[in-house]
Amino acid sequence: MxxxxxxxxxxxxxxxxxxxxxxxxxxxxxxxxxxxxxxxxxxxxxxxxxxxxxxxxxxxxxxxxxxxxxTFYTHYRREGDGKYLLQVCSTLPCALRGCRDIQHRLEEKLGIEAGETTEDGLFTLKKVECLGSCDTAPVVQVNEKYHENLDIEELDRLLETLRG
Amino acid sequence: MAEIKPEKFEKVLTKYVDQEGSASLDFYRGHGGYEAAERVLKELKPDEVIETVKESSLRGRGGAGFPCGLKWSFVPKDTDKPKYLVVNADESEPGTFKDRVIMERDPHQLIEGSLISAYALDSHICYIYIRGEYYDGFLAMQKAIDEAYEAGILGENVLGTGFRLDMTMHRGAGAYICGEETGLLSSLEGKRGLPKIKPPFPAVEGLFRCPTVVNNVETLSCVTHIFDRGVDWFKSIGPPEGPGPKLLCVSGHVERPGTYEVPMGINLLDLVNNHAGGIWKGNKLKGIIPGGSSAKILTAEECDVGMDYESLAAKDTMLGSGGVIVMDDTTDMVDALYNILRFYAHESCGQCTPCREGTGWLQKICGRILHGDGRPEDPDMMLDLSKKMCGRTICVLADAAAFPCESIVSKFRAEFDEKIEAGDGHERTVHLGGPLVQPGALSAHNQERLDELQGGH
CATH class of the missing domain: 1.10.10 (Arc Repressor Mutant, subunit A)
Incomplete structure (x- = not known):
């Protein structure tokens, strides 16, 4: 034994x-x-x-x-996730206020698609369902923090800050 | 009793949320906090508390609208088992974000309401199940609970009355189904969040197989104010079948999205045009989902309706979670429905065939219409499928997907038909499955091994 x-x-x-x-x-x-x-x-x-x-x-x-x-739950950080987990809310209220532009911008800036991690291990991009912040759509949750009322400029600034 | 006119309406649930320090115990007590609970625990018997809540006609604010006092009265009194109070703070219905405001900005009113409710139920253990994403809400609630323990409001001797209550925060981890009360209880027990067959209802056999009441954050916060201001005050607001103040979440194409505390029964157009600033960019209204994405849609012509349980039921939809999703005339309804269906297909727990398969197929069919591959029979197939999914599953997630589907397809049918007709005569690809006979059914690796094996004989 x-x-x-x-x-x-x-x-x-x-x-x-x-x-x-x-x-x-x-x-x-x-x-x-x-x-x-x-x-x-x-x-x-x-x-x-x-x-x-x-x-x-x-x-x-x-x-x-x-x-x-x-594995039933989607919100735990798993092995291989980057330092920053970018969770883009993609449910209807966010979709009505432009979350697709936010997601496309992130894909373009990071050179990865939703579900992937950048080669330097800094960012993981995830498309998630309703974050319960529809009044401040579009919303991206970075690790524990909500970033609300995002537009492209705001998003670019956020990425710069995270890159340090 | 005098009816309170909407213009005389005074907010209670969100009265202080914009003020600095509103989440602290000092602030709360400075504004009369915990006086109601102290009075209740010292002067009323548990049964009297239940009777008062029954008399108030308070109905659940989480989605189902079940009478709160009645739910409490189902808990057996002659049991040796512990009884549990569970606060449903999973808030996950798309378009809903009201409980977040309470927990982040005025958490003590939830603790006070839970305290009164636990006393009524003779429960000494309360869990607050909060969705994993709400980290700020979790921290604010935990801080408030710590303050309450420190001040003798929770613990062995609540407010000096000898009543005992322990309260624990429990974080979820990203699963819509855990907002369904039996799914929530499974999750709280350390399992996958699978809903359970009812009966037995949680009031009889719930958490750890003991009597359990699950109530929404806003419902329990209302309990605080019912005992603070009285039943007559509560019943003077809105329709008698389901009165009281109501938090409505307005999102989508409006100028000022947000959580609005209004009298139950407020006209939907008044809410959207006056409170939420009207449709954005000067556009026209196309439709509104009044009670979270599982509610049936109202066309612009149907939106002259009171926001209360009965008025919305009369329009064949529901108040649900109070998530008002507004869509302007630029909205592609096929796209909007696809988004909703993707959500439910993603969140189905997979236990019941009509839901697991139904939500998936609705998403696939809607998706092919959206992408120009639709077939003429598709809208009817979606309607048929929706009908057959309803009422055939352990929980109502299947219905939650079917309602928006059925209503959007039938009320905006022309948009679906147009997209199908405009489909550019694509080959009608069957996306699922491949050719029936697969000549290369074995991978190259396995084929080689097989050849080796056969060569050896």
């Missing part, structure tokens, strides 16, 4: 404290899965195979189960 596969990643001590608090908030460990995946995303920058193994080990779930849950 072989040993269980070793998990290379470890949560930080602060992370472990947070998990302990978290487990006190739910009647079972499984319910803490989404918050623990968020923690992995925060501590390691994205969720890769090893993060899945770690979450599974932490919550006494099977890795297969954790993969199944993780």
């Amino acid at each position: 072989s040993d269980a596969p070793a998990v290379k990643k470890k949560f930080s001590n602060k992370g472990l404290e947070f998990i302990e608090w978290l487990l006190g908030r739910y009647p079972n460990k499984q319910a803490a899965l989404l918050p623990v995946l968020r923690l992995a995303e925060e501590e390691f920058g994205n969720i890769d195979n090893d993060s899945v193994m770690l979450a599974a080990e932490t919550l006494e779930l099977s890795p297969g189960y954790v993969w199944g849950v993780l």
Whole structure:
């Protein structure tokens, strides 16, 4: 019988404290899965195979189960995502106010299509559904921050700032 | 009781949201915050709270419009199981962004409403399930909860009354279906966000198989104001079947998109023309989706209607989530519908065949019409498909795709037919599937291996 596969990643001590608090908030460990995946995303920058193994080990779930849950949701940062995740809202209210121009501009400026990452690993471009900010359309969410009421000039400035 | 005229209407849900520091506990308490909750916990019995909410005729603000007090009364009283209150802050219906304002700018009114509701339900655990994208809302809510614990408003001894309530923020991760209450509960349990068959309804068997009430952010915020200002005040606003203040989100082709707090029953044209500044660029109105993208569309001629549950139902559409999506006369309705259908096809959880296949096919058929490949029979096929998707699935996502499809195709049929006719006589490609007989069914690699294998014999 072989040993269980070793998990290379470890949560930080602060992370472990947070998990302990978290487990006190739910009647079972499984319910803490989404918050623990968020923690992995925060501590390691994205969720890769090893993060899945770690979450599974932490919550006494099977890795297969954790993969199944993780891949149901679209908002976690995954392995290979760039430093900046540009999520262009493409649902109707944004479409009525020009989100296609925003997306085309981003594709043109970054030289990639939606779903791809730039070669320098700086940007990942994603076309996403309603971000719940239709009054400030068009909207692009960059990592956690919303950039609202965008036009082409504003967008170009944003890219310049992110490039640093 | 005197009817409050719209011009006398006073905002309550968004009264302070433009003021500096409106999210803090000090600000909230400085404006009478938590006085209602304290009165309720000290003076009323839980049953009296439920009766008051029933009497107020408060209906759910999340989409379904179910009477709030009635929902609460379904929770069994003689149970040993814990009871849960879950706040639905997943706000994901396209065109809806009202709960975000409450959570980012006045979170304590939601905590107060949840506190009163938890007391009524004899619940000691409350989860707020917020969509993953709303990071600022999550931070603002978490800060408000921390402040409330610090001040003894949450925790072991709420406001010195001995009542116990724990409140926890729980972030979603990008799935429309988690706004559906049983999908939300699955997600909260650490699973894929798959809706569950009802019955049992969550009130009887919900989160962790215990009695659970799921209420929307705006609904619970209304509870605060019902106990602050009284049932008579609440019922004096708008139609008796579903009264109260209402947050309406206006988006699309208007001059001033935004969240507007108005009396329930406000005329849709008044909302669009006076509050939201009218159709942008001086264009003409073509149609409005009144209650989030799953509501049936109203043509310009049908828009002279009250924004309340009954008036919109009489026009065969719904108030839904209060997401008012306005389209001007430059809008290509085939394109608009395609966008809506793409959304639902993307968000279908895939459990039920009519939804998984139906949303996908509606998107494909609408897409081929949009791209000049439409067939003359396509609009009728879309109508037929829409009809057959409704009411045949675990949750209403299938209906949510079928309603806009059925209404847009039938009300703007000419645009679909025109596009099909203008299709340039393309070969009518079947996009799905390939030729039935595939001579090269094996990849080169596998063919070589096969040849090797056969050569060996």
